[in-house]
Amino acid sequence: MAGSPVGQNLFFDTIDPLLRDFLSFLLSQPVVSQEALAETIEIIRLNQLAELDNFFGDICQIEFDSPITQEAEDVLIYTLLLPENSYEIMKFSDGFYQLVELGITGDCLKKAVLDWRKNLTDAFYGNYRPGSKNLYEILIKPIKIELELRNIKHIVFVQDSLLRNIPMSGLFNKDSQQYLIENYLISYSLDLGGSLLTTQPKNALILGSSEPTSTFPNALPGVLQETKLIQELIGGTRLINKSFTPKALENNLAQKDYEILHLASHSRFSGLSEEVKIQTGTEVLNLFEFDNLLNQRKASIKHLSLSACETASGSRYATLGVAGIGLRAGISSVLGSLWLADDKNSVEFFLSFYQSWLENNSVAKALQHAQKEQIEKNINPTNWANYILIS
Structure with missing residues (x-):
């Protein structure tokens, strides 16, 4: 089987x-x-x-x-x-x-x-x-x-x-x-190997698409601030909107050993692999195109953040796409969202996540810290519980 x-x-x-x-x-x-x-x-x-x-x-x-x-x-x-x-x-x-x-x-x-x-x-x-x-x-x-x-x-x-x-x-x-x-x-976990990172985040490739498209008609204005603040915090390369092309992603992954890949753009994972969509600044990638790009740097990327992804609620297969991308590319951990939350809140959430990760050297503790911080501010779990960590 x-x-x-x-x-x-x-x-x-x-x-x-x-x-x-x-x-x-x-x-x-x-x-x-x-x-x-x-x-x-x-x-x-x-x-x-x-x-x-x-x-x-x-x-x-x-x-x-x-x-x-x-x-x-x-x-x-x-x-x-x-x-x-x-x-x-x-x-x-x-x-x-x-x-x-x-x-x-x-x-x-x-x-x-x-x-x-x-x-x-x-x-x-x-x-x-x-x-x-x-x-x-x-x-x-x-x-x-x-x-x-x-x-x-x-x-x-x-x-x-x-x-x-x-x-x-x-x-x-x-x-x-x-x-x-x-x-x-x-x-x-799918219990198919792997472990969570216990080192500081570094060498980040930060990607974002804030503009509406025919596939994803809702703009993500918070992406500009989110990616800028993350770059200021942990360093790395930032590709936004028109500069975030599939070719630019391919070239950057080929030229440098990035450990962190942060993707702040629309993505949708459904129960059928052919319906998975990942938005770049210029076009939409399907699951296999994105999978192939990640696999060219299989030994390099240790963590993938998908800050604006959605998974289909009624399909047992939907989150397999998120987990599978990480497993197939040898990525230790993937932080994804089960549904699209408030765009403005996402900026605050990820800044807290990466700041805590720098301080704790633990991606799991960083997620807990960011979510507890939201709870202390009485923020609706709609806007923080959607983030899950997969190893």
Whole structure:
């Protein structure tokens, strides 16, 4: 299956249901052994790789035998949405697995996810708080005690299905009156290798397109200030509007070893790879054109920020495009947005993010700092929870 693209229809109609039936059988046994949980994780990882292969339509050259690096205070949480029940499997740094039944069917959980995301993305009329509390009760409360006993500081979510399209940082604990990001570093992974950066940001290539186009009719006036302030803060090369051409991007990547690539322009990731669009200052790139540009500097780029990207809410494939671009190019981390937030707020957010990254040498801590700063200013989570960190 993995390493041999079969097409989305065949995958969803035949292969995926069979896998889920097998996992339902495996996890519904009276006693689920550590070996069975390890086998489940291996199936999840293979399934993630197969989905990635099918999304891109070719074999992704990824070192599958190299799972994500895990520190003592990290926990990997694998979610599974199955017909009769939903599960979380916690993997700790000592290699121990813990299975948690969530007591909700996959379809019911998907509906809760879609409803919450719809409310969360509507900054004016969306009543997001009930969904934030509800999903916290479903997904976090059953594991909260174990997280505290293990002194966990960083949660890495390996999400299933539509859970990929929501920000766990925005889940709200009604008892402590805090968002999840206030207590934990949060990142996401396909568990196909890689680790988050723990060095300062440097050697940045900063790209931006602020003008409206036929594909993206809304202007992004904040891009000019955002890119200017980031350049002043961490240095690097800045290409804006007409100077941000595909050829200029190609030439810059060929001539210099950039570690940071910051893209402040419209991009849209859907469930179909051929519908993915990335706006430059002069034209729109498709997924494969952008992927090819990044892969020419596979050993150089360590972090990619997509400050104005959008992902389709109803597709389990949408965020695979964001994650896959990073994995295929050997990029350690990708900071992307699930939906387009307030343009002016984005300037403040990314300035805080890079400033904190300079001070902490940790991209995960930088994201937490920027989001907590927004919370302290009582800014609606519509404008900060959309940013997710993928490794």
